[in-house]
Amino acid sequence: MIKDYQTQKTLRVLYDVCIVGAGPAGITLALRLAKAGWSVALLEAGGQAYAERSQDFYTCTSSGLELYPHDTRLRFLGGTSNHWAGRCRPFDASDFSDPPPGALPGWPIAYAEVERYLPAAMDIVDLEQGADFRAVNTALNGGEFDADRFLLSPPTRFAQKYAAALNDTPGLDVFINCNCVDLHFDKASGNLASVMVSDYERHREAVVAKQFVLAMGAIENARQLLNSGSLAAAGVVGKDGMVGRCLMDHLNVEMGTFILKSGQDTGLRSYYTSEAFAKTYKAGKGNVSAAVLDQVKTYGRMAEVKQFLESLACRWEVADKIDFIANFSCPGDGIIGTMIEQCPNLQSRVTLHREKDALGVAKVNVNWALTPEDRHTIKCIGTELAKQFADSGEGFIKLNEFVYDTSKPLKLEPHAHHMGTTRMAASPEHGVVDHDCKVFGTNNLYVAGSSIYARGAAANPTMPLLQFALRLVDHLDERLRSANGVVVAS
Numbered sequence: 172m173i174k175d176y177q178t179q180k181t182l183r184v185l186y187d188v189c190i191v192g193a194g195p196a197g198i199t200l201a202l203r204l205a206k207a208g209w210s211v212a213l214l215e216a217g218g219q220a221y222a223e224r225s226q227d228f229y230t231c232t233s234s235g236l237e238l239y240p241h242d243t244r245l246r247f248l249g250g251t252s253n254h255w256a257g258r259c260r261p262f263d264a265s266d267f268s269d270p271p272p273g274a275l276p277g278w279p280i281a282y283a284e285v286e287r288y289l290p291a292a293m294d295i296v297d298l299e300q301g302a303d304f305r306a307v308n309t310a311l312n313g314g315e316f317d318a319d320r321f322l323l324s325p326p327t328r329f330a331q332k333y334a335a336a337l338n339d340t341p342g343l344d345v346f347i348n349c350n351c352v353d354l355h356f357d358k359a360s361g362n363l364a365s366v367m368v369s370d371y372e373r374h375r376e377a378v379v380a381k382q383f384v385l386a387m388g389a390i391e392n393a394r395q396l397l398n399s400g401s402l403a404a405a406g407v408v409g410k411d412g413m414v415g416r417c418l419m420d421h422l423n424v425e426m427g428t429f430i431l432k433s434g435q436d437t438g439l440r441s442y443y444t445s446e447a448f449a450k451t452y453k454a455g456k457g458n459v460s461a462a463v464l465d466q467v468k469t470y471g472r473m474a475e476v477k478q479f480l481e482s483l484a485c486r487w488e489v490a491d492k493i494d495f496i497a498n499f500s501c502p503g504d505g506i507i508g509t510m511i512e513q514c515p516n517l518q519s520r521v522t523l524h525r526e527k528d529a530l531g532v533a534k535v536n537v538n539w540a541l542t543p544e545d546r547h548t549i550k551c552i553g554t555e556l557a558k559q560f561a562d563s564g565e566g567f568i569k570l571n572e573f574v575y576d577t578s579k580p581l582k583l584e585p586h587a588h589h590m591g592t593t594r595m596a597a598s599p600e601h602g603v604v605d606h607d608c609k610v611f612g613t614n615n616l617y618v619a620g621s622s623i624y625a626r627g628a629a630a631n632p633t634m635p636l637l638q639f640a641l642r643l644v645d646h647l648d649e650r651l652r653s654a655n656g657v658v659v660a661s
């Protein structure tokens with residue numbers, strides 16, 4: 172049942188599972204765990220629709236590259252799926268077996284751990300069962316650029332699609348306008364004891380559960396962990412520890428323009444760096460899309476943000492909010508969009524700001540920062556693509572100078588794929604959660620969403636984060652059953 176916490180303060184004394192954040196990750200976890208018979212609280216800060224009162228809690232300061240964290244995330248039921256674009260590409264096995272460029276390790280688990288959840292994740296985002304991830308074009312000659320394979324979700328709007336299930340699933344309490352404002356950790360037992368929630372009038376209450384999952388998106392997951400005084404006092408979250416570090420996005424670099432040879436098909440071309448490319452150049456992975464301008468009305472995936480904010484602008488006069496997006500129109504014969512892997516970087520991070528928000532939670536500063544390895548990846552992708560595009564007889568690419576001259580400032584935009592701030596690792600030295608998505612140093616606090624990504628490759632993050640959420644459902648189900656004395660079949 173969906174209840175408004177402003178007016179219906181009817182929390183149970185104890186839940187089996189408390190999930191914070193009702194975006195794709197939180198909704199998937201809550202519905203599956205409730206259907207498995209567990210009592211579940213799903214706590215959502217926003218209401219049923221966009222409202223500035225909630226959205227303004229996403230305001231951050233920035234000391235690095237601009238990430239637009241206020242406008243690219245949505246803080247209401249369904250989360251950022253209310254304006255995602257629906258592009259789905261699964262991870263490759265090599266994303267897990269190979270470390271990312273740079274000094275940090277990659278995934279501590281094999282891809283097989285999440286691959287088995289791919290069909291169920293596809294179903295959640297309305298992709299046809301058994302459908303193959305399709306290439307829309309052929310690979311380039313030379314073996315370094317495969318044709319990219321992807322599918323498009325309608326795109327699934329989670330709050331709409333799953334509204335009836337959120338209302339009708341027995342055992343599930345969904346509280347909207349219910350803000351997580353603190354995490355209370357009991358050092359003696361090693362358990363998170365409760366999540367402190369608040370309505371918009373600062374009425375506070377503790378939500379008590381056996382297991383807890385943070386699913387608020389990559390910036391807020393880190394923020395709530397950093398903000399918790401009891402986690403800090405217990406040494407679970409250190410001031411100079413890993414929480415908030417390795418903030419990554421996919422890089423939308425303005426590569427340049429292209430012209431096609433006469434007679435060439437003007438349809439979209441989408442390429443993906445091959446395994447040979449990654450090994451030869453010791454570089455990250457990347458997707459490159461080339462499209463002729465008269466077929467593309469708005470550049471890049473920010474089209475979705477633009478449409479969403481324009482619809483609000485008509486109703487609520489927030490036209491100033493769409494200013495930055497106006498710059499995305501690109502002139503030229505053909506434009507090249509990229510989605511390039513960012514390697515994990517300890518200095519790219521979310522930290523607490525000294526100011527607090529209206530509910531007493533510390534605001535955050537976002538320092539989105541790249542490394543020389545990222546410039547290397549961009550340069551290799553750009554220069555090799557230009558050669559192979561010409562060699563394959565497709566046409567000619569004019570690269571922007573900063574692509575091959577790394578002394579020049581880079582022009583790029585984010586993709587709003589926030590990842591890595593609570594990365595998965597084999598030990599707390601390199602990450603925040605273990606291979607089960609459990610926060611190191613705790614017995615019952617888990618994280619869901621792309622903040623756990625040890626490496627983002629160039630896979631769109633949402634469908635894979637659902638694979639991880641489904642894996643976490645199985646893990647929590649097993650833990651709760653064994654705690655209840657039920658013998659779990661191995």
Ligand SMILES: Cc1cc2nc3c(=O)[nH]c(=O)nc-3n(C[C@H](O)[C@H](O)[C@H](O)COP(=O)(O)OP(=O)(O)OC[C@H]3O[C@@H](n4cnc5c(N)ncnc54)[C@H](O)[C@@H]3O)c2cc1C
Pocket residue numbers: 191192193194195196197214215216217243244245246247248249250251252254255256257258259349350351352386387388389391472473475476586587588619620621631632633634636
């Ligand atoms: C324009 C755009 C296009 C995109 N296109 C794609 C795409 O094509 N393919 C793709 O894979 N991905 C895409 N994405 C990314 C995708 O939207 C995210 O990966 C996905 O929404 C993340 O899901 P999540 O559940 O982890 O987090 P979110 O969707 O961000 O949900 C987090 C939830 O937590 C709630 N919350 C936050 N703080 C609190 C709090 N203190 N207390 C309680 N609740 C809280 C929020 O209100 C929200 O409902 C796109 C993003 C944008 C902005």
